Amino acid sequence: MACFNFFSTKSKRNPKPTTSAPTSNNGPSRSDDPGVLGQQTSKSSGTTTSKSSGSAASSSSQQSIPALYEERGHNNLRVFELDELRNATNDFSRAVKIGEGGFGSVYKGFVKPKDGKGQRIAVAVKRLNQKSLQGHKQWLAEVQFLGVVEHPNLVKLVGYCAEDGERGTQRLLVYEFMPNRSLDDHLFNRAYPPLPWNLRLQIALGAAEGLAYLHQGLEVQVIYRDFKASNVLLDKDFKPKLSDFGLAREGPAAGHTHVSTAVVGTYGYADPDYIATGHLTTSSDVWSFGVVLYELLTGRRCLERSRPANEQKLLEWVKQYPIDSRRFNMIMDSRLVYQFSVKAAREVARLADRCLARQAKERPKMTEVVEILKQAMHLKETGEGHSRSSK
Numbered sequence: 001m002a003c004f005n006f007f008s009t010k011s012k013r014n015p016k017p018t019t020s021a022p023t024s025n026n027g028p029s030r031s032d033d034p035g036v037l038g039q040q041t042s043k044s045s046g047t048t049t050s051k052s053s054g055s056a057a058s059s060s061s062q063q064s065i066p067a068l069y070e071e072r073g074h075n076n077l078r079v080f081e082l083d084e085l086r087n088a089t090n091d092f093s094r095a096v097k098i099g100e101g102g103f104g105s106v107y108k109g110f111v112k113p114k115d116g117k118g119q120r121i122a123v124a125v126k127r128l129n130q131k132s133l134q135g136h137k138q139w140l141a142e143v144q145f146l147g148v149v150e151h152p153n154l155v156k157l158v159g160y161c162a163e164d165g166e167r168g169t170q171r172l173l174v175y176e177f178m179p180n181r182s183l184d185d186h187l188f189n190r191a192y193p194p195l196p197w198n199l200r201l202q203i204a205l206g207a208a209e210g211l212a213y214l215h216q217g218l219e220v221q222v223i224y225r226d227f228k229a230s231n232v233l234l235d236k237d238f239k240p241k242l243s244d245f246g247l248a249r250e251g252p253a254a255g256h257t258h259v260s261t262a263v264v265g266t267y268g269y270a271d272p273d274y275i276a277t278g279h280l281t282t283s284s285d286v287w288s289f290g291v292v293l294y295e296l297l298t299g300r301r302c303l304e305r306s307r308p309a310n311e312q313k314l315l316e317w318v319k320q321y322p323i324d325s326r327r328f329n330m331i332m333d334s335r336l337v338y339q340f341s342v343k344a345a346r347e348v349a350r351l352a353d354r355c356l357a358r359q360a361k362e363r364p365k366m367t368e369v370v371e372i373l374k375q376a377m378h379l380k381e382t383g384e385g386h387s388r389s390s391k
C-alpha cells in the first residue's frame, strides 16, 4: 500500500495563473503559505495556523530562497514551451508515462541539449494535473528551490514550463531522468530484485548527505518536509537523489527556533511533534529519515493496512523486537536472505531510534547521521546465528 499524502496540500488547491517566469514575490517563504493549506490536523482544525516563525533563539537563514533564485537560479534553468514538451513525450502518451503522484503524471521524454547540438537528452516531465489543480505554489516552490540548490544527492531540475492560454493553465517541471526509479519501487515492488545490504546502506548515506546539505550546507536552511522512499530517486548507478521540493520550506529566520506552519507531509512519515504543534524544524526531516531507515532494514512500508493489526504500523511492530535481543533479526527483510552484518543492522536500528526520538531536540543532526552511517558501512562481522556479512 502506498503511503498517502494526508494534510498534504497536493491536489487540493486552485492554481493561480501567473506569468511564465517564476517570480520571487510568490515563492517559498519562511512564514506560512496561506495558499498551501491542506486538510488540518485535529490540533489545528478550523483555523489557519500561525503565520510567523517561532520564537526563542537559534541560528538560521539570513537570505531567502526567492532572493537567491533571482540572483542565480533562473540562469540555470531552461524555459520550455508546451509544444516542445508535447513533442518530447509523444503528446504525453500513456506509453511513456512513468509514474503518478499527488502533483500529476510523470512522463519520460527526450529534449534537445541547451545549445541545440548533439544527442537529445532523457528527461522526466512532470505535468501538473489540471483536474486536481494541485497548487501553482508548490510548482513555484519546486522551481525556486531546485533552481538554487546543487548537490550530487538532489535531483537536477533541467527547466520548467508555465503557460496560461486557451488550453488552460499548464505547469510542468523537467528533471534529469533517473533510470532506476525510486527507492520505494526497489524496496517494496516484488517485480524488482531485492536491494543488497551494502546498496541499502549506500542509499541511506547518500540520502542523508542530501538532507545534511539542505539543513546545513547552504546560505539558507532548507527543510525538505516530504522525505519518503518514493521521493528518493535512483540514478543509473543507484546513487540516490532527493526529488519533490514542492513542500520544502526555508528554515526559521535568525533568532527563531522553528517555523510555524500548516501541517503537510505524508502519512506514516510525518513527525508527530510537528503534527501536534505545527512547529517545523529540520528535526522533522530527521524523524522521516528514521522511518525510512526502518523501511530499509525490514523491507516493509511504514504503513501496511493489509497486514495483521499489530503489524500494520512499522514503528510499533519493530518495538516488539528489541535491538539488543536475539529476536532483533526477525525484523530484517527476508529478501536479504541473511546477507547482511547483524552488527551494522543493529547500529542502523539504534540510529533510527535516535532519529525517532519523540522530543525533536533529542534527535541527531543529519551531519551526525551521515557519520554514523559511514561507520556502519565498515561493520562487517556478525558473530551471530546464521547471519553473515554481505562482503
Ligand SMILES: Nc1ncnc2c1ncn2[C@@H]1O[C@H](COP(=O)(O)OP(=O)(O)OP(=O)(O)O)[C@@H](O)[C@H]1O
Binding pocket: 005, 010, 098, 099, 100, 101, 102, 103, 104, 105, 106, 123, 124, 126, 155, 175, 176, 177, 178, 179, 181, 182, 230, 231, 233, 243, 244
Ligand atoms: N526525475 C525522474 N526520473 C525518473 N522517474 C521519475 C522522476 N521523477 C519522478 N519519477 C517517477 O515518477 C513517480 C511519481 O513521482 P511523483 O513525485 O509525482 O509522485 P510520488 O513521489 O510517487 O508521490 P507524491 O506525489 O506523494 O510525492 C516516481 O515514483 C518515479 O517513479
Ligand SMILES: [Mg+2]
Binding pocket: 101, 230, 231, 243, 244
Ligand atoms: Mg515524489
